[in-house]
Amino acid sequence: MLRRLRTAFATYWARWLLALVLTGLATAQVMALLPNRLVERMDLFFYDLRMRVAQPDLDPRIVIVDIDEKSIAELGRWPWSRDVIAQLVRQMTQTYQAQSVGFDVVFAEPDTSSGYGRLAQLADGPLKDVPQFARQLQALKPQMDYDARLAEALRGQPVVMGYNLSNEAGAIAKGQLPPPAFSVADLGGRALDVTHWRAYGANLPQLQAAARAGGFFNPVPDDDGLIRAVPLMAQVGEHFYESLALATARVALDGRRIKPIFLQRQDVLFEGQLRDYGALAGIAVETRPQPLFIPVERHLTTLVSYRGKGGPNGGAFRYVPAVDVIRGTYPHAQLDGRIMLVGTTVPGLNDLRATPVNPVYPGVEIHANLIASIIDGDFKARPDFAVGYDLLQVLAVGVLLGLLLPMLGPLWSIVLTLATAAGLGGLNFWLYDSAGMVLPLATALLLVASLFICNLGWGYLFEYRNRKAIVNLFGEYVAPELVAEMAANPASYNMEGEIRELTVMFSDVRGFTTISESLQPNELREYINVYLTAMSEDIRGNRGTLDKYIGDAVMAFWGAPLALPDHAARAVATALKMQQTALALNEEFARRNWPPLKIGIGLNTGQMRVGDMGSRIRKAYTVMGDAVNLSSRLESITKVYGVGVLVGAATREAAPQFAYRELDRVRVKGKHEPVPIYEPLALEQELDAGLREEVAQWHAALALVRAQQWDAAQAALHALQAAQARGLYALYLERIAHYRESPPPADWDGVTTFETK
Incomplete structure (x- = not known):
């Protein structure tokens, strides 16, 4: 580990x-x-995305009385006379029994549309000497003073008047603010993180005094211009005022007092003076049966949970044309007892806001979303x-x-x-x-x-360099597909020396001296190039690693740098393929009048050291060890036995899927222990029946030789030689003749010793 x-x-x-x-x-x-501004903008994007993917359900509790195109077309351009607004208020509060009504409009200027003001000027001027005119005007005043009529309609009803706060240069205070929720003096010396405003555009005093409450409707956009949070409270001078949404919800819930709630110490909510010290936790509204708590964020704002895309087709709130309410034609089942917000969706009246869900979102619906959150106590924070x-x-x-x-x-x-x-x-x-x-x-x-x-x-x-290094290191030795496989995981391969079980091959051209003497230099070079190319392709085509060329000899091995569990079987298959390739080359060489090609191959399997070896001047990725030396010795004695391929016992055991002919037990130069040697013939299942029988007869004859039953062995060999003339049979007939003249010693083990490499 x-x-x-x-x-x-x-x-x-x-x-x-x-x-x-x-x-x-x-x-x-x-x-x-x-x-990082990027991170902040990304978080805002994800916040917006959450709301965009939400599918809204219609909230039947809140209705938006819309000063829409239809209403303006039928009642005349906006602003309507206060007499019309008074009729709208009476219909909402008395006919449809609204829980509360919030006006997302402000009535800051007196209404002169009735002409009463001009008539009053005449009564005080040119017609002041006409008592009957003054008496008649006084009698008509209740009907022609539209502001008074609206104030009368507001009195005693759950109506919240909206107004605007301002910090613009040159802005002045105009109209009358509603009673504050609380004052600086009520905080006991603590400060609130709240927006401060210098001026306001509020309603006429008689209208605000007649209404149940008032609330500001100022949006506070983020830096990107979108409205995500709305202040619930704002400070003007020494007093704190509630927003239109908070005031409308409070009136609907029959709430009375509002106070900020601070952390650190429990306190009874509505005792005479606020005494909690510490960080602000939220806003509390005194309602029954228990106070309503609203969590707030910086500047006493709360996040708006937008429901739907906004507008009459947004799916979150019902929009009712104001003209239908005034005329009383809208179904009572869909309007009675609702919280009503009066606003407009007409683009020319400038109450469309940019929000995360819609760049042209009705401002009145922002208040509707906040009211729904307040009633449900469902806030995103x-x-x-x-x-x-x-x-x-x-x-x-x-x-x-x-x-x-x-x-x-x-x-x-x-x-x-x-x-x-x-x-x-x-x-x-x-x-x-x-x-x-x-x-x-x-x-x-x-x-x-x-x-x-x-x-x-x-x-x-970075790893491209490692892969390129792998290609540079091993590209000369192994096939391109092996290099690609190694380059896919370069960290697993290096040229450091290590001990592995591999199979090594030595291949040599028989009679190369004679061949070189019979060819011109250019022909000899081409002869060698064609031969080495064909042999190298066979080796690399079976995942072998080319070690080196030694004149006309080829050295290769299997199992490194890429580990191959079947390295011995691949080596044997390659050796047999090389013999077939040599036969095919001879057909081409014959056409060129070149000498025939005959090669001997020695294979051996065993533990050997593999890695980058050499001097500081030149190194090579090669193998070394006794198992390597034995492979070289086996190649050199192939010509003695007249076979193309010789393998050691370890290779035979590691590649049992091939059929082999045992040739001898030999003691090669430099080795004291004898080793059996074998000629691979073909895959076991592909071996010809005739050859299989011949091999069986040969193994029987070899057993007779080792038992020194010379007559029987000689007869068996003559029979084999007659059927298929092989140098191997001639070799053993010569050995029998030698042993007849010079019998082996009594402790003879049947081993042939070679004194030369």
Whole structure:
């Protein structure tokens, strides 16, 4: 285990270090040490996306009374006279029994459309001497004073008047504000993080005094111009005022007082003075049976949970034409007892806002969404532990992907990266939908992408050099497809020396001196080139490694640098193929009047050292060891037995799928222990029946020779020679003749000793 860890560290330490650096940068971003606008914008994008994918259900509790195109076409251009507005109020509050009514419009100027003001000027001027005119005008005043008529319609009804706050240069206070929710004096010396306003455009005093409450309807866009959060409270001078949505919801719930709730100490909610000290936790509204708590964020804002795309076709709230309400023609079943908001969707009246779900979202519907959240107590908010959560997910991503991506291939890297990103996104959306938690996601996803891209880039930019090095190191020795296979995992291959079981081959041209003497230099060069090319293709075509050319000889081995479990079988198959190739070459050589080609091949399997060996001046990837030497000796004695291929016992045992002819037990130069030698013939299942019978007869004759039954052995060999003349049979007939004249010693073991290489 420890060895594996060391190997992994040696291989991946650089990429692990890079992952650590990236994770550190992401951590610094989470801790606000490296503020990044891109991350902030990405988090806003994901916040917006959560709302865009939500499918809204119609909320029947809140209705938007729309000053729409139809209403303007039938009642005349906006603004309508206060007499019409008074009729609208009476219909909403008395006919349809509204729970509460919020006006997303402001009535800051007196209504002069009735002409009463001009008549009053006449009564005080040119007609002041006509008492009858003054008396008649006084009698008509209740009908012609539209502001008074509207005030009368508002009195005693659950109506909330909207107004606007301003910080623009030169703005002045106009109209009358509603009673404040609380004042600076009520805070006991504490400060609230709240928006401050210098001026306001409020309703006429008589209208605001007659209404149940008032609320500001100022949106506060984010830096990108979209409205995601709306202030619930605002400060003007020494007083704090509630928003239109909060006031409308409070009136609908029959709420009375409002107070801020601070952390650190429990307190009875509505005792005479606010005494809690510490961080602000939210806004409390005194309602029955228990107070309503509203969590707030910076500047006493709350996030708007947008339901649907907005507008009459948005699917979240019912839009009712104002003219249908005024005329009382709208079905009571869909309007009675609802919370009603009066606003407009007409583009020319400038109450369309840019929101995350729609760039032209009706401003009145923003208030509707907030009222729904207040009533349901369903708020989306950034929890206090958001930074800790973000830090935890960044560290988890850094550990998971940082450790695993360097060790995975491209496909699994993509799978793990996508799975991690999907897991983070899925958890984030689930927490948003089920628990209302708005948690950060951008930094973690950026870290996921950065780790993946860096590992991908490392593979292409840095590991390319390793793969190129593999190609340069082994391209001369092994087939291109093996180089490609090794280049896919370059860390697993190197040229360091190691001990392995391999199969090594030596091949040599018989009678090369005679061949070289019979050819011109250019012909000899071409002869050798054609021969070596054909043999090399056979070797590399069966995943062999070319070691070197030694004049006309070829040295190769199987099992390194690419491990091959069947290296012996591949070597034997290659040797047989080379013999077939030599026969095919002889046909071409005959056409060129070149001498015929005959090769001898020796194979042996065993433990040997393989690696980069040589001097500081020149090195080569080669093999060394006793098993290598035996292969060379076997090649040199192929001509003694008149066979094309000789293999040692270890090769025969490692490649049992071939049929072999045992030739002898020999003691080669430099070896004290005798070794049996074999001639591979073909795959066992492909061996010709006649040859199989001949091999059986030969093995019987060889047993007679080793038993020193010379007569029987000689007769068997003569029979074999008559059927198929082979140098092997002639060799053993000569040995029998020799042993008849010079009998072997009594302890003869049947071993042939070679004193030369």
